[in-house]
Amino acid sequence: MHNILIVDDEVSIRDSLKDVLEEEGYKTAGAESGEACLEALREHSFDVVLLDVWLPGMDGLETLEKIREMEAASEVIMISGHGTIETAVRATKLGAYDFLEKPLSIDKTLIVIKNAVDAKRLRAENRDLKKQLIPRNVIVGESVPMKALRQQIQIMAPTNGRVLIYGESGTGKELVAHAIHLNSQRKDEMFVEVNCAAIPEDLIESELFGHRKGCFPGALADKEGKFQKAHGGTMFLDEIGDMSLKTQSKVLRTLEDQRFVPVGSDEAVTVDARVIASTNKDLDEEISKGNFREDLFYRLNVIPFSVPPLREHKEDIPLLVRHFLREFAAAYGRRSREITDDAIEVLMRYSWPGNVRELRNVMERIVIMNPAAVRVERKHLPPLIQRDGGRRSAGSEFSTLHQARVAYERDYILKKLDENYGNVSRTAEVLGLERSHLYRKMRSLGIAAKES
Ligand SMILES: Nc1ncnc2c1ncn2[C@@H]1O[C@H](COP(=O)(O)OP(=O)(O)OP(=O)(O)O)[C@@H](O)[C@H]1O
Ligand SMILES: [Mg+2]
Known part of the structure; x- marks a missing residue:
């Protein structure tokens, strides 16, 4: 449901707009002044703000200016009883979406609000698209382990060897897999990813190898498998430790023969795909427990690769933090911001069990939650990190x-x-x-x- 904030000092106008809009299925809230409007925007997000120009105290245009400074995502529609061209022009320059004149026509008001809601949605979609365009393939870090990682990628990417990437969750395994592909001779072909942990057991075979129409209920048409899509390119089997034994044996056969038979078909398909697999499990242990095929392990583990957890390259935290702050400022259309040394210090003392992914999420949240902050300070960090990272250990950096x-x-x-x-x-x-x-x-x- 779309949310509208009605800002007018006259209670009768607020009430009648509220009735009309709620009847149309909008949710509304009211504010009687510019100050109250800003307060409301700090606490909730609204799709549209209906803003009277003549307000006691801070007037409508000033309020509009403040709303834009806050970088609130709402569309603002100005309302005035004494609408002059100049005010309308100024309001538009300040980023108002449209201008309505009192006495308000209900029909016109509803149309303008609907257009504003659509405009806001388009803007959000546009931003999401831009977000996808931002290169995500840079491996940031100048620490010894990160430099070694990049060097290793340069060396082994051009070979056709299968790679098995180890690393805790969130360390950057997928990023590394991608980098290997982009530095290989297959870079112009597809990089196809399958998350073995996310696909239900009964679907994974058809996902990987494709199926023929009618071979099971729901197979309404022929479907090309991911292995076929990856022909000539790279196949990334993410979380291979979660693959069932049955699927493992079919993957093993595919690697051995370079061909496979789609589900429900009797014709084999030839495939040339470089396989990169990743796992956060100890596969030796899974083998000894009988959960993972040893022969598949040896096939996949031609070039073992390990991505260190963030706590082992904490010196990269400042670079990573600034990288993510820039990324999200651009993605959300916010101004880029600095971070204080004090905040960096707290971040460096935290243990990061969720690794780089956790750090990235924290930075995204900070950018979203503090639209107006010019500088990220200790107080903007999540409480858990402030607490754990704020503790100075007595003489030793290790707690256990x-x-x-x-x-x-x-x-x-x-x-x-x-x-x-x-x-x-x-x-x-x-x-x-x-x-x-x-x-x-x-x-x-x-x-x-x-x-x-
Ligand atoms: N060195 C790095 N530089 C820049 N971004 C990084 C780095 N390492 C990881 N990231 C980012 O952190 C996030 C998590 O990385 P990625 O998805 O590659 O991790 P993963 O090891 O595959 O995690 P999971 O085990 O949870 O699947 C991604 O958004 C990735 O772009
Ligand atoms: Mg991953």
């Missing part, structure tokens, strides 16, 4: 023994790898570990294996 041990292990292994020029076998020997054990350890610590 486990965290401290993990950090130490990671440093130690990185140092030893460095001493052995990144050669995992040699490092394993030095450390007295099985090579496979060291690989697992590295993976769980988010250390990427260098090509040797």
